Amino acid sequence: MEGLTDKVVVFAGAGGIATATASLLGAGGARIVVSDVVLDSAERTAQAARDAGGEAIAVVADISDQDQVNAQIDRAVKEYGRIDGLFNVAANIHPDQVAEDTDAIGIDLAAWQRTIDVNLTGYLLTLKAALPHMIAGGGGSVVNTISNAVYAGMPDKVAYSVTKSGITALTRHVARRYGKDRIRANSLSPGLVLTEQTKLNLPEDYRDLILQSTPSWRHGDPADLGATAAFLFSDLSAWTTGQVFNVDGGTTMRA
Structure with missing residues (x-):
């Protein structure tokens, strides 16, 4: 893809969608610093970028810890001199914690708070750390990952749904507030994507039941999301900001 050469993109989160995006950015000549709470996961995503011809560094960081987030941003600036993009793709998806995310009456407040800390506050922490460097360097692109749970009115997963809705507002705040600083910010909203984690945790x-309710003939592949994310980090999307990109096989059709 055009317009990625030598761009420095920080990934907060690894795994399927991040790995597919890293591969495309690497092929375009980008340089990546990717973090995860598990180093092996971050390294697999980084290796995908290297295998495609790019440069990549893997680090350990918990997105809900400001010191760890700052350390990742500092590493990116130290290694590559600047930051051109921020990909927030981390989420609180541990099966035990997901099971605790029920409804407004039943959810335990500790489970609510942990999801808020990772899925919403964590995105703010990465922005607080990365935006000053991006502005000083002449601008850049932020891609925040949400979910079509924003629209669905899910009967369960109240914390997950609320955080994803909050990220949409956060994205548009950044687009509006820092647009004159040449910062672009967009949200990426996946449908059901068959990552390895999804295959393990979703019967x-x-x-099949979800697929029946969608217009598409198949579920999503991480590469479907990676292609859209790579576009949003490239110069091809230079006049695109404040938008939600629903990459979900037509599950969400909105004007």
Whole structure:
């Protein structure tokens, strides 16, 4: 893809969508610093960028810890001199914690708070750390990952749904507030994407049930999301900001 050469993009979060995006950015000549709470996961995503011809560094960081987030941003600036992009793709997806995210009456407040800390406050912490460097360097692109749970009115996963809605508002705040500083910010909203984590945690019969309710003939692949994210980090999207990109096989159709 055009317009990625030598761009420095920080990934907060690894795994399927991040790995597919890293591969495309690497092929375009970008340089990546990717973090995860598990180093092996971050390293696999970084290796995908290297295998495609790019440069990449893997680090350990918990997105909900400001000191760890700052350390990742500092590492990116030290290694590559600047930051051109920020990809927030981390989420609180540990199966035990997901199971605790129920409804407004039943949810335990500790489970609520942990999801808020990772899914919403964590995105703010990365922005606080990265935006000053991006502005000083002449601008850049932020891509925040949300979910079509924003629209669905889910009967469960109240904390997850609320945080993803909050990220949409946060994205548009950044687009509006820092647009004159040449900062672009957009949200990426996946449908059901068959990552390795999804295949492990979501029964096949449930996946089939979801597919029946979508216009598409198949579920999403991480590469579907990676292609859109790579576009948003490239110069090809230079006049695109404040938008939600629903990459979900037509599940969400909005004007």
